[in-house]
Structures are given as C-alpha cells and as structure tokens.
Amino acid sequence: METIAAHTTVHTEHTTSHDDHDHHHEASWLETYVFCQDHKTIAKQFLITGMFWGVVGGLLSVIFRMQLGWPNETFPILETFFGRWAEGGKISNEFYYSLVTMHGTILVFFVLTGGLSGTFANLLIPYQIGARDMASGFMNMLSYWFFFAASVVMFSSFFIQTGAASGGWTAYPPINGIRDLAVNKGSGLGFDLWILAMALFIVSSLLGGLNYVATVLNLRTKGMTMMRLPLTIWAFMFTAVLGILSFPALLAAVSLLEFDRLLGTSFYLNQIIINGNLLDYKGGSPVLFQHLFWFLGHPEVYIIILPAMGIVSEVLSVHARKPIFGYRAMVVSIMAIVIISFLVWAHHMFVTGLNPNLAAVFVLFTLLIAVPSAIKVFNWIGTIWRGSLRLNPPMLFAIGFVSMFISGGLTGLMLGNSAIDIQLHDTYFVVAHFHIVMGVAAFFGMFAGVYHWFPRMYGRFMNDTLGYIHFYITLIGGYAIFFPMHFMTGLPRRYYAFSNFETFSNFDSLVVFISIAAIIVFLAQILFIVNFFYSIFKGRKVEGEYANPWGGTTLEWTAPVARIHGNWPGEIPSVHRWPYDYSVNGKEYITQDVPLAPGEVEHK
C-alpha cells in the first residue's frame, strides 16, 4: 500500500511540474478522453453513457405509453422509424414486449446501476477519502470499457431481424429458455445478445466493485478512519459489496440459461410441450432460475438505491447546514439493509409454486428490512429539522427523493405480506411500488448528485431556473404517472391492451392521463440534459482557485477547482474530524482537514 501511495505522489508531482511548462508531453487525446485511467474522467464517461441510456430507455417508455394511452390511434412517425415493427403507425404486440423488456433492462442495469454507481463511486471515492485515484486505475478503465461493450451489444440487438429480447427484464425461462422463434421472436438472437451484454455488464460491475471496495479499505488518507467516512462512501462501498456477492449468481443463472438454449441442457426446462410435441428437456426447473435471478434481483434494487441514499444524506446535510442526524444509525442501517437484502429474494416468488412454508421466512425478513429503511427516513427528516435549508436544485431533489422513498417503500409492506401479495403480484400495484421507490427515487438521488457535484466535475454551475423547472415537473409528473397506478390494483402488468377483458376496462381515461404525464416528464428530462451540456460550456464558472462553492466539509472541496491528475497538487490533506461539522463552534462549517481547535472535543 505504501508503495502505491508513494508512487502516485511522485507521479503527480511529475504531472504538475509539467503543467508549469508548456504542456509539451501532455497525454494524447486518446489517453485523456478515451483510454483514461483517471477516476474523474471515468466518472464522466459513465455519466454520459448513462445519460444516453436514460434517453433511450425513457424514449422506449414513451413509445409503449403511446400504445397504452391511445390503442386505436396510429402514429405514422413510428412506422417511419421502426418499419415493420410498427406497421401502419401502430406498434405490434411483439415490439411492445421488446420495448418493455429493454426498457426495464436498460433502466435497471445500464442507467441506475452502471450510470449511477459508475459515476458517483468513481468521482467521489478518491476525492472524499483523500486518494490520488482508485486502487487500480487500469481495472477502473476496463470496468468502463466492459460497460461500453455491453452497451454496444445491448443496443445492437434492436437492429436485428428478429428483434430485441422480449421475455421481460427478469428473463424467466422457459419463454427465454427455448430458442424457438415461433414461441417468441425475441428469444432468438435478440436474447443471445441480451445474455452476452449482461455478461459483459456483470464483468464491468465486478471490476468496478472490487476496485471501490479495495480503494475504500486501503487508500484512505491519514486520519480518515472508517467512522469519519462520509455516508456517500459507506453507501458506495456496501453497494459494491452487494454487487460482488450477488452479480455472480446472475452470471451463473444466465450462463446456464444459454446452455439450455444452445446446448440442449435442461437446467431450467422440464416436460415442455409445444404444439403437441414433447421436447427432450427433462428434469430441470423454471423456478430454479427465478431463485437465482432474484438472489441477484433483490440485492440489485438496493444496489440501485444505496448510492442514491448516500448522495441524498450528503446533499441534505450540506444544504441544511446541519450534520446528518444519527450518523451511526445511518451506517448501521446500511449494513442491516445489505445483510437482510440477501434473505428476502423469494418475496418475488410467493405465487410461483414455492413451498408455502418457505414463504413465511421470506415474509419475516422482508418486513424486517423495512426497519432500517424507516430509520433512514426518520433520520433524513431529523436532518432538515431546524436546519437552515438552501432550497436549490440539489436540495430539492434530495427532499423529493425522501418523499418518493417513503411513498414507494410503504407499499412494500403490503407486497411483502404474502397473503396480500396473492392479489397484488404482477399487477400495476407492483409497477407503482417499484417505479416510485426505485425508479423515480433513484433518479432523484442521481439528479441531486449531478446538480450538487457539477461544480466539482466541470468547475461550473448548472442553471438553477432550469433546475427548478426540471424538479417540479418531475416531482409532480412522477407522482401523476405512478400514484394512480395504486388504484389499478388487480390490472395485470405487461398487457399490450386491456380490451380482451371486461374486468380491466374501467380505467381507459386514467391510462390516457398517465401517458400524457409520462410524455411531459420525459420532455422535462431532456431539459435537464440540455441544461447539463449547456452548462458544461456556458454555465457560470466557480470563482477562485480553491473554491468550496457549497461550503461542504468533505475532502473533495479541499482540492483545486481545476481538476488535476492526482487530485491535490501537494500533499494529500489529512483528516482530523468527522464529515458533518456544520454550524458548530460558531463556524458555518469546518472541513475535515482542519485540526481540532485547542480544547475542541471531537464529535463521536
């Protein structure tokens, strides 16, 4: 470890001395922007790739919301773009299922896992723990390029003859397990590409995750004890732990699935009869796949939400000018969530033929996980109580996050009780639950982070007015889309149309309302992207060489505004206090590198 530190110091001095000269031996363009090993650049690469995916994933939802909202209308533009998938301007049912499948996959994995963790863990871990870079810059670079490769493969599957995967983001066999186009077109090459892309994605995620954990454990600067870590870092580290322990299960699951598909093994298949022909598969179990999938799948939802929670804890505290309430409880809650989230996976499977006695265990742990979640919520509210809140865009999004997390988390208590879940499973109620608690909430966390750390990333601010417009439309629109879905309890999800059922025909006008709201919210996200790129070039500059624009206490604000290789020009600051000294000892804030004043007692 010492050698690494020593090495990087030397390295930095080397580069800074270069800066003093006239940039002769600067790294080439390729090294600076493409095959870059600097955590700050990699963070930006993840962010911008994530934004690309966010737009794609959002656009897919706009298209299928158009089908749901106006099933009898035609939209010629769809045919222009999608040809035979939208003949006569109306998307086909097969295309609809590709759209929802890819929408789920893209948003869960590529935006809210890759985009979110990739951006903020990379940006903040070295900065906030006081390290020059990640433990292995090379692995970190590989992590991005595997993500990129996964993205290319996933995206290419839209353009093949038989279309993208269409058997749901959960990839359940047998529909995804048999390579028979008559059963499901999307289960052909489209799903092979899906598996390949996911495998690449998992490699990326593991490379990144191992690196994050190694960095946090080994490269903390002098004085940065674990209990002086900002909550962001706790969150990123445990997110990485979750990923390292659960993604391999998914990799195994989909690899075996591919064996079934290509080699004729029967891991997940048994007694499959298609058009009266009994296939040769024998002895496998489709339910086994579901176990493996949700063994990742449930931790995955926390992989998405924990970074957002970390970001929100930090942003709330900074802009409330007040320490986070109950720091220790927050850390313990994160740990509890991590542990329990490995013990609840079968709550996605209460009515899949699981042994009813087993369900009892999973109900217990599922409701148990609500306790640490509740503690976090109360502590956030405790944090803003008697603060002096700056209601700027990052803060508004952080508060919005808390609201979304409450609204969506509470319905988890209904879903988690197996007897109630009989009715709710695979209906719009579940759609409402997870879009609010995970989808919208995680986006709010991500936005809070982008608005907050934009000055750190680009040395400029994003525009506030556009931020407010973005925030209020997303807050109101997010609820407008998903809150009414609670009343559509009992309407099955993943329905291309409801016209075949008398029972499901009551909500026609509500469905139109939701579709309109979805389109407006999508347009507001484009406004965010406009603001983002506009501000990179034209945003207001952060004044001063060592400006700390928000008055934050954590180490990233002690580094120069100009983002240099190695982060700090001279020595790395050492740490003398916890990260939440706001409004204390007559000072508005005290950064972590400030030694205790004579007579000052460290906050424990």
Added chain:
Amino acid sequence: MTTFLVFAVIVMLYVILVLIGKANETSKLLSGKVFSYEGDSKMNGYLMLGFLVLFFWSIAFQIKYLTPLMIPKSASYHGDETDQLFYVTLFFISIVFVLTHAALFYFTYRYNESKNKEALFYSHNNKLEVIWTVIPAIVLTVLVVMGMRVWFKIFDVDGRDKNMMVVEVTGQQFKWTVRYPGPDGKFGKRIIDKEHVSPTNELGIDWTDPNSHDDFFADKIVLVKDKPVLCKLGALDVLHSFYLPHFRVKMDCVPGLPTQFYFTPKYTTAEMQDYLKTLPWWNNIGKESNEPKWKTFKYELACTELCGRSHYGMQKDVVVVATEKDYLDWMKTQQSHYETVVKPSLEEKKVAEPIAAVVSTK
C-alpha cells in the same frame, strides 16, 4: 408535417427556457448575489408547501374518483381476509405516510434559510432513535403474525373439505384448457411421454384409463357458490399464471411442475351484479355494450405471467352458479371428449389400420 411542427415547437420551447434561465442567472449575479440561487429558498419553501397541499388534495381526489372503478369486493372467503389485511396495512402506512410527508414538506418550508438563518447543531438523539426503531418493529411484527395466519389458512392442505370440486386448468400459448372430471369426479391419468403427448392430445391423457372417459373440456370455468374448489394448475410450453382477480386467486402455471389453489366462491355472478347495481359508478353505460356496467359484469380468468406476444389475450369466462343442481344441469350439457372425439377416431383407425390401433391402445 404535424410531427415536424410538434418537434419545432418543442425545440423552440427549450431555447426559450434556456434563455430565460440564463437571463435569471445573470440578473441575480448583477444584483450582487454570490450564488445564483440566492433568494430562491423563500419561493421554493412556498412551492414545496404548496406541493404538499396539492399532493394530499390529489390523493383525496383519487380516492374519491378512482376507488369506485377498482376491482370490486372479494368474491371468495379467503379474499375477504386478504383484503382485510390489505386495509389494516393501509391504515398503518397511511398514518406513517401522512405524518412523514407533513413533516418533510413542512420542515422544508419552515426551516428554509429565509425563515431560519441559523441551523442547529444537533447530531443525534439516542432515545428518539430507539423509539422510532422499536415502534415500526412492533407494528411490523403484528402485520407478519396476522399475515401468516391468513396465509397458512389458505394453503392448509389438511383442512380441505372432502367434498370439494376439482378443476384442472392448463395454460399454453395463448389459451386456457379447462378440464372437468365429469360425473365420476375423477380425472383420467395424464402421462407425459412421447407416446401419449401428441397434437391431438396435448395434455397426454391416457385414454385407456376409464376415469378419462367422462372427462370434459369446458369453454368456461363454472363454480358453485359456497362449494370449495381445488384448481389443479399446469402449463405446457412456457410459464403462465392463473389469475382470478375477483376471487383474489393467483398461482403460476409451470411446465413440468404441478401447482394448485384451493378456495371457496362466496357470491354468484348474479349476486355480484345485484351488488354492483347499488353502486352509482356501475350504473354508467358501457361504451361498447350500451348497457349499464353492472349488467355486463362477469368473473374472468386472466394470465399474469408474461408468456409471449398474445399474453394479454388469455381470457376465459368464469361463472359462479347458485346451487349444486345448477352445476349438474350445466354439466349435463357438456360432452365427454372421449365419447365425442377420441372414441370415434379410434374406431376409424381400427377399421383402417387394425394393427396400429392395437399398439396405440396397448
């Protein structure tokens, strides 16, 4: 052309917004503010408070106008209990929801920097934290216990009524096959091997089993009020899920893995219609039928596990009749598959190809 216009308008809108945003920022800075958001906290405090009011109002609005559209009260006995559990949970979470939201948005407004200049250094309060850990834990324990009691009652195999009726429902792309055991109350055996499964016998029914001879396939599911029914579920090709929304019944149908669901219908179709007639919303005229909504009401079977392109079309009617006699009357109108289809074809074969026929019936 219209599409192009719409795009042009949207792009214009973005340009205008960016210009407004920039102008706002510049004017703030010119007036000597350090942060461009300075002074906005006050406005946002009010807006957030306004949002709280709007949010609560909209929920009241939704309760008023959307609950009447929901799937009506449970038509099965266990469904009453799961619904009750739903409402008990709803009660608890509503309290938490209202209190936390009121606090969150009120604090946002009350303690924004324009109203509260000085933050209070207040980092933790162990007593408070214990309280808000223990109370949720107790409530959750209560919910788990209540939930488990209902759950185990639903899946209590030993407590089943010996007189229950049995229906077999099999899902395949994209239809349901409903098989009744016929007057003898026994299903013919199914043997899943290449010899028995064929395009004309997808279920692999062993027609040499005499129990199979009176089995019949029905085009709908007919149940009897207050008579327990065991649904034996299966699937041929991919996953499907057997979902009776009005009865609060759902169970996946898995190829190669038999599943089941046992329940008792509580209201006949006619009784449910009579009940709905008393609700104003159900007296609205349906768009296609031109009849009051309650009149076209029916119980339905739907699929809730994505099974391919026509997943959303796997519908079947379900009817609950009042008495056993009604049921038997209906059964008399149904024809045994063996008698009407299998036997004639066997006889045909016997005439044409005596040897092959002997082999296939063993």
